[in-house]
Amino acid sequence: MKILVPVKRVIDYNVKPRVKSDGTGVDLANVKMSMNPFDEISVEEAIRIKEAGKAEEIIAVSVGPAKAQETLRTALAMGADRAILVETDEEVEPLAVAKILKAIAEAEQPGLVILGKQAIDDDSNQTGQMLAALMGRPQGTFANELTIEGDSVTVKREVDGGLETVKLSLPAIITTDLRLNEPRYASLPNIMKAKKKELDVKAPGDYGVDIAPRLKTHKVTEPPVRQAGIKVADVDELVAKLKDMGIA
Numbered sequence: 001m002k003i004l005v006p007v008k009r010v011i012d013y014n015v016k017p018r019v020k021s022d023g024t025g026v027d028l029a030n031v032k033m034s035m036n037p038f039d040e041i042s043v044e045e046a047i048r049i050k051e052a053g054k055a056e057e058i059i060a061v062s063v064g065p066a067k068a069q070e071t072l073r074t075a076l077a078m079g080a081d082r083a084i085l086v087e088t089d090e091e092v093e094p095l096a097v098a099k100i101l102k103a104i105a106e107a108e109q110p111g112l113v114i115l116g117k118q119a120i121d122d123d124s125n126q127t128g129q130m131l132a133a134l135m136g137r138p139q140g141t142f143a144n145e146l147t148i149e150g151d152s153v154t155v156k157r158e159v160d161g162g163l164e165t166v167k168l169s170l171p172a173i174i175t176t177d178l179r180l181n182e183p184r185y186a187s188l189p190n191i192m193k194a195k196k197k198e199l200d201v202k203a204p205g206d207y208g209v210d211i212a213p214r215l216k217t218h219k220v221t222e223p224p225v226r227q228a229g230i231k232v233a234d235v236d237e238l239v240a241k242l243k244d245m246g247i248a
């Protein structure tokens with residue numbers, strides 16, 4: 001079985017994003033970029049499935065600028081076998097990514113596509129669900145645990161009330177949640193080896209996908225600055241203040 005793992009290059013999760021002064025978006029100039037944290041979890045899970053002898057090949061794919069090759073090299077250093085960059089400098093919306101992934105999945109025929117539950121730059125939480133719908137495949141989103149048995153996969157999903165268990169027949173689409181695993185760090189020898197692994201560069205047009213945006217961003221603003229709190233002397237004062245505010 002092959003596993004396809006889409007990985008997105010995003011602003012590093014430790015960086016505090018700054019909004020451009022003209023309000024057209026987030027300023028990415030000279031900002032540290034990394035692999036989307038949920039995608040690291042997807043790569044880790046794919047490697048664990050391969051290590052357990054249940055998959056033969058892991059293909060990492062990214063849709064983005066030439067620099068997304070670095071993100072793919074990270075996936076290769078962690079343990080992916082080969083990579084595909086679908087290169088574009090345009091901002092690509094989840095629907096266009098899902099269409100490109102569908103074309104790649106049709107060519108590669110993976111048993112599993114493991115995506116992150118969301119990219120931390122756009123917080124869309126859409127690509128995996130759209131891919132499952134476009135392909136007519138079962139989906140197990142927000143995975144907390146995966147078990148593959150024969151030609152099915154059992155997924156424990158993180159839902160509001162706790163965990164829900166679903167059984168999907170393969171091929172299937174999975175999206176990973178935070179507690180699925182703890183991704184490994186790539187070792188130096190593996191980083192060196194990753195430089196020699198196959199990395200194909202394609203264009204969205206190679207898959208016949210029109211990536212023209214369907215959404216228009218009107219304005220991006222900083223969140224309002226939080227007001228400072230106040231200290232109260234005792235519980236009576238706290239209750240009085242809450243009553244004043246109409247909360248108690």
Ligand code: AMP
Nearest residue numbers: 006007063115116118119124125126127
């Ligand atoms: P989103 O729907 O944008 O929140 O992204 C959910 C997941 O889809 C991510 O965690 C990635 O696995 C995948 N994904 C989204 N955009 C891209 C992209 N440009 N390249 C590769 N994978 C992507």
